[in-house]
Amino acid sequence: MWYKNLLNSEIDGLEPLLSLFEGEKEFIEHFFKNVLFFKFEDVEKQSRILLESIKDGKQIPVRYTMKTDEYFHYNNDKIVKEKSKISFKNKKDAKTFALNQDYYHNETGIKICFDKDGNYYVRNEIYRYSGHRVSQGSISNVKNYVISHIWAKTENPYFFSSFWNIALIPNHLAFILDKSDGNSEVARKIKIISKAICYHLYNPNKLIGMEIIDEKELVNGLELAKIYIKDNLINYFEKTVTNKKTL
Structure with missing residues (x-):
């Protein structure tokens, strides 16, 4: 079984999921094919507004x-x-x-x-930019996706609400990003690649105007991230057709 050396426990709940795939490559591709990332134009616009709010001395939400x-x-x-x-x-x-x-x-x-409940402001930002309601119970029109922070620095005002640090992940995969690096080797790899994809797609350091992400920490995931992006394995969160809000 190809995944045995990727697990750090004799009894591991990841095993039933990994056993559905022929190998590590197939599983990791499945993960990223099904994650929804935000489009660059929305990420850039949101970052610009965030910087303006900070400059104006407004309170910025954190978790x-x-x-x-x-x-x-x-x-x-x-x-x-x-x-x-x-x-x-x-x-x-x-x-x-x-x-x-x-x-x-x-x-x-x-x-x-x-933030009111840990993701209240993030949910509102997603609705404001996309017209979609996510993780809002019965009024949600996007179901069975989890709002996930790629970098866990949700106490940092640059990281908490920024779309370059957020992705929507199907329920059956979302728990992986919440695991510590020591939980399993496959979880560690996916976390690094997730960060590398966001870094390559959005260049947060340029958006914010300072080095808040150390590229050297992502070196093991950058090449694969570039391949996934080049091969169109990355999917984006689309706006609703009826959303006509102006930002």
Whole structure:
């Protein structure tokens, strides 16, 4: 069985899925053929609006984390920043604090607020640009897809809502990106290739105007990413025909 050396456990729930394919190449191609990426024009437009909002000093949504004292501070003065970190009992307290007090991301210094439920703002962004409702229960017109962040840095305002860091993945495959690199070799490979595809499609460093992605970390996936893109194995999230919103 070709996949045995790709699993790190004698009993692994990935095995029934991998057993449906003739080899690793076929499985990884199946994965990326069925992922929906955002079109470059939407990614570029959204990035431009994000940068304008940051420049205007607006609050940029991020996902709540229990490590608020590690990622955020409430006084942006360099002298006292280290003394202005705070922990919260729960998400509700953190959201209330960020709404009533200027609260900043440590690494970027960007003013932030916490997303309502972890993907509320992302779902609205997807609807705004595409006219599709995803992961919104009964009103969704896109079913059985999961909104997945390619880089897990959802506490970072550049990463959380940006389409260059988001893809729609079918339910039966979405769990793979949530696994740690040590979970299995095939999960590690897919995560690297996913990042390499997004890097090659969108060039986030150019969109943002600074190096937020280290290309050297993606070297093992870039060549395969280029092949998939060249061979038209990548599919894109299309707008609805009736969506006539202007951005």
